[in-house]
Amino acid sequence: MNRRTLVGGAVALTAGLALAGCADSSADKASDKPELKVAGAFMPVPAMDDMASGFFTVTNKGAADKLTSVTSSIAEHVTLHSTKNNAMKEQKSFDVPENGELDFARGGNHVMFEALKHKPKQGDKVAVTLHFEKSDPVEIEVPVKAATYNPKSGKHASH
Template sequence: MTRVRTPLAFGAVTLAAALALTACGSGDGGGDAPDVKVEGAFIPEPASGDMAAGFFVVHNGGAADTLESVSSEIAGQVTLHTTKDGVMKEQESFAVPANGELDFERGADHLMFENLKRKPKEGDKVAVELHFAESGTVKVDFPVKAATYNPTSHASH
């Protein structure tokens, strides 16, 4: 009986090890995962109390990801928008390229905080959750800046 148990025990250990290795390496083929970091986040102080915009940059040092949605306790909803040729359009999601960045800036891609529960004032910080397909939820505090604040070197319109 000892001889029968040893091969079975060895086989069970081998199978368990193989399953563990398979679980670690499954997914995108190379084990490469997105590595997202959010920088430069801000909300310009809005002129009215019902809507505000948000801007930030997502740096990705890994595989491609997708920003699927955004939420914040300050707004009834937060929507993703793009602006092309002066026309603003709501987007379902935004691709975050592998080893690249996604830039939300004035006059281009941006967030819209709609149905504000309170008007954010300069100096406040607004808690925001960015929901990515692969990276999960990334929590970021968006500082509220002056209405005219623009982090780029060129002046806004």
């Protein structure tokens, strides 16, 4: 009888753990989605009338995603670029790592606003929409800063 009670208890414990595992897997599903936030956005006052650059950081506290494009009513075309070894190259997309960051900073990744409809001035805010593979589009207002502006955060300074 004692052995039967032990076996019954073990079966009950195993079933309880299995059910708990099911409950946990549904909780894990929520983290299977990207959780994106965009911060630190800025556009230096453009040196030319028809072209500008933009910078920001996408922070992801969830599953991986991909930035596929950027749009803005201020420009005919907005393109994604990387810079490696002082060479700028257009990119079709950028990975947003799981629980990581995608950084667009001077001397590195950046957005190019081409064929500007008007040249923004310092103090203006430019409406920009970031489009992702999995996540809904993210709309941000990008402040136009002095041409020499560079964020003081160590992250942007080190990239």
